Amino acid sequence: MLRSLCSDLIPQTRTARRLAFLTLIQSMGTGIFLTSSAIFFTRVIGFSAQSVAVVLSIAGFFGFLATVPAGRLADRFGARRLLTGNYAGLSVLFALYCFSDAFAVFAVVACLIAVGETAGSPLRAALTFNLFGREAATKVRAQMRGIFNLGSMAGAALAGVALAAGTRQAFYSVIGVNACAQAICAVVTLCLREPLQPERKRGQSGVQRRAALRDYRFVAVTLASGILELHNAMLNIGVPLWITVRLRESGSLNSVVMISNTLLVLLFQVRLSRGADSSRGAAILQRRSGLILLASCLVFAGTAVVPHVWVAPLVVLAAVVMVFGEIYQAAGSWGISFELPPPGRQGEYQGVFALGRGLQQFVGPMLVTALVINIGACGWIVLGIVFGAVGTLCVPLVRAAEQDAKKVLVAA
Structure with a gap:
């Protein structure tokens, strides 16, 4: 099993191994920072929890606005150059x-920082596509996701040292380690060799005139994938609150959920991503994800009505089912995002x-808090129905977007 896991996670090519090292360093920095950031902001710097929440929400809005401009700049100037500057800027900002x-x-x-972190997502995706092409990019991203989870887990463990110490110096050290990690990522990115992008043919001018935000069928696919990605809010907010507030179970049960989630992603993300190298295969994985997440929500709803002795086992079962929906959704989203864009517009x-x-x-x-905590078991059922319906819609939505893209290319 260990040999099989290493075979799945360790890339074969030199470039992919460099990208894996970058991902490991970045995820360790992210893990060590996120695990201790809330305590740092409130206890060390001295801001109230409410003010920190407001600032981070506003920051998230600015990050949201940065994604499309970052992608356009990547097409124009190259993703490697921009991502290098992005990591270097984040290093200074975290410090x-x-x-x-x-x-x-x-x-x-x-x-x-929110702008830099959010902009980094399309830049990394575009760089991965440019480095490995359509055929290998999805597998590489699956490997990177497994490595990211491994690094985040290691970073969280390191943060535990600072949390145990509880001193101002320990928390400053955490910030410094994350800043150094971002600087290392900048150097590693700079050393990658991004292929020169072929010049856009004049015959593709018709494709260039239509902005991606006006490609309404692609936007519909984007929204569907975003809804399926609510499994993140399920895992990070819905499940912990359900366990501690509604079920009144110990928080240690949530630790079991988080550990099992990390381990299962490490074990299965690469092998279950097969088939995502075509738009049709990726859409099928998205549909499968929606149906699996529906099943997970139904099991979570059942934990509210079973005898107490069955609560913990059913929570773990629901969480395990949820992980596979998460894995399929991630793989499907990568395949769709790589396959549908026209040439030169990644x-x-x-x-x-x-x-x-x-x-x-x-x-x-x-949304998840309102459904799960305010409504309860019926809220889980509603959330599950949303997952199932959106997942089922993914196949026709992707098919329509693919046909639309082909028509535009032919017309051009």
Whole structure:
């Protein structure tokens, strides 16, 4: 099993291994920071939890606005160059958190970091496509996701040292480690060799005139994928609150859920991503994801009515089912985002596709909390029906977007 896992996660080519190293360093920095950031902002810097939440929400909005412009710039200037600058900028900005005792400074730094982190998503996707092409890009992203989970877990463990110490110096060290991690990522990205993009043919001018945001069928696919990605809010907000508030179980049960989620993604993300290298296959994976997430929601709803002795086992079962829906959704989204954009427009279309993820980051926490905590078991059922319906729609939506893209290319 260990040999099979290593075979799935360790890339074969030198370029892919460099990208894997970059992902590992980035995820460790992210993991160590996110695990301790809330405590750093409130206990060390001294802001209230409410003010931190408001600033981070505003920052998320600015990040949401940055995705499409970042993608367009990647098409024009190259994703590698922009991503290198992005990591270098984040390194400086994270270090500035140590000097953000003034609330206005903290707000500005948080907004700039959100822009950098959100813009990094389409830039990384465009760079991956440019480095590996359509055939290999989906598998590489699956490998990177497994490695990202591994690095995040290691980063969270390292953050535990700072949390245990609880001193100001320990938390400043956490910030410094994350800043250094971003700087290392900048150097590694700079060392990657992005192929020169072929010049756009004059015959493709008709494709160029239509902005990605006006490709309404692609936008519809983006929104569908974003709705399916509500599994993130399920995992990070819905399940912990359901366990502790509604079921009144120990928070340690949520630790079991999180650990099992990380391990299953490590074990199965690469092998279950097969078939996502075509738009039709990716759409089928999205449909499968919606139906599996529907089943998971129904099991979560059942935990409200079973005898207490069955609650913990059913929660773990529902969480395990949810992981496979998450895995299929991630793989399907990569395939769709790589296959549907026209030639020379990967960056711009990746930026638009990231809007779906940004939308669920805005709406997800409020929606999942309202359904799961305010309504209860029936809320889980409603959420499951949404997953099932949207997943079923993915196949015809992707087919329509693909046919539309072909018509535009032929007309051009």
